[in-house]
Amino acid sequence: xxxxxxxxxxxxxxxxxxxxxxxxxxxxxxxxxxxxxxxxxxxxxxxxxxxxxxxxxxxxxxxxxxxxxxxxxxxxxxxxxxxxxxxxxxxxxxxxxxxxxxxxxxxxxxxxxxxx
Amino acid sequence: xxxxxxxxxxxxxxxxxxxxxxxxxxxxxxxxxxxxxxxxxxxxxxxxxxxxxxxxxxxxxxxxxxxxxxxxxxxxxxxxxxxxxxxxxxxxxxxxxxxxxxxxxxxxxxxx
Numbered sequence: 353x354x355x356x357x358x359x360x361x362x363x364x365x366x367x368x369x370x371x372x373x374x375x376x377x378x379x380x381x382x383x384x385x386x387x388x389x390x391x392x393x394x395x396x397x398x399x400x401x402x403x404x405x406x407x408x409x410x411x412x413x414x415x416x417x418x419x420x421x422x423x424x425x426x427x428x429x430x431x432x433x434x435x436x437x438x439x440x441x442x443x444x445x446x447x448x449x450x451x452x453x454x455x456x457x458x459x460x461x462x463x464x465x466x467x468x
Numbered sequence: 469x470x471x472x473x474x475x476x477x478x479x480x481x482x483x484x485x486x487x488x489x490x491x492x493x494x495x496x497x498x499x500x501x502x503x504x505x506x507x508x509x510x511x512x513x514x515x516x517x518x519x520x521x522x523x524x525x526x527x528x529x530x531x532x533x534x535x536x537x538x539x540x541x542x543x544x545x546x547x548x549x550x551x552x553x554x555x556x557x558x559x560x561x562x563x564x565x566x567x568x569x570x571x572x573x574x575x576x577x578x579x580x
Binding site for chain 2: 356382383385387392393394395397400402442444446448449453454455456457458459460461462
């Protein structure tokens with residue numbers, strides 16, 4: 353089974369702290385994604401990566417950065433945490449490629465981050 | 469306007485009811501259509517996917533795509549309390565197979 357593992361289920365951080373959320377996948381997938389999920393707003397894409405050291409901004413990249421130094425690991429960084437970044441953060445991976453090879457995104461269990 | 473629209477619900481039905489969940493979209497380039505199920509405090513998991521127009525059935529679940537109307541549906545027959553979850557639709561464009569476009573999710577509650 354594909355496994356996407358996020359390093360923490362729950363995190364509480366203080367305003368202004370630098371926060372690292374780690375995600376690891378074990379299926380050699382090309383693509384990795386970071387989303388945040390908020391009630392009424394659904395899943396919003398923060399950043400995604402097609403390949404090692406490649407990254408692209410999603411719909412809400414402000415206040416976030418990412419790092420993908422190895423294929424299996426994709427990190428989300430909150431440079432200076434703010435209370436409006438309190439949310440559920442979901443990491444996902446997918447095989448990549450054209451057409452029918454990339455029809456499933458596999459999600460981690462999520463990290464519920466609270467910024468106080 | 470969001471590219472994928474989905475009624476957030478919540479939708480509450482009695483056990484055994486037929487459930488209809490729907491999404492509309494605006495991008496005519498969408499080719500692959502997926503439904504994910506997300507239980508409380510878990511990540512979403514793929515339930516079904518279909519390519520282009522048509523129907524696909526898997527047990528009690530039927531996915532339907534009408535590209536002419538830009539409308540997709542998920543039907544659940546004989547709904548069970550274990551079907552209580554949030555259901556998200558997702559789509560892939562023919563011009564970018566790597567980026568998923570998600571609906572906001574519909575919360576379903578099936579009452580025993």
